[in-house]
Amino acid sequence: MLPSKRSILLVTLILVISVTAWVMAAGQTVDHRSVLSGHVLSVVNPGATVQEGTVLVVVGTLTGPIPAARATTDGVVKEVLVKPGDIIRQGDLVVRIEAAQK
Template identity: 50%
Template sequence: MKLNKKAGILSMLIFAGAACPAVFAEQVPQRSVLSGVVTSVVEENAVVKEGQVIVTVDSLVGPVPAARADADGVVQKVLVVKGQRIDKQQAVAVIDTNKN
């Protein structure tokens, strides 16, 4: 009985961690939601707020947001450069959520 209770608690903790990774993670990779050629990208060490545009790509109507910050923090690494072609779901930056 005690083992089942501990397993249940452990399962809930694992599920909670999977449901909100930004709460537990220090470094959160930011992924593009679009493919295209990068027209602008945030600089390393920039302070960002959740929802802030961090990468734009070129489109028929001009630059459009390809990645937004998933959490408040500081951009620790930028993984793409202006003019680079990126794919959907590609990691474009890493935000440190403990430095905000």
């Protein structure tokens, strides 16, 4: 027995809605990782609006304070996973940003 046109249309509609919801949800939160190791000196505040290039985390090194993470997208800081005084390593997840809708 062949499926009816109505059931094919219903399945197609459900697939389109599912894919649309998945695409809208994907990529909204952007993880930012440290590019340096060191003692955290300062961090951006949760809820802060940032632009691409904004310094998110500063660490102390032998040569002085250096940005360890910068925003790669415009958006709002949703979560800061480190605090001043913490020791972080290169590659550690430090901040999550909810990307701005374009």
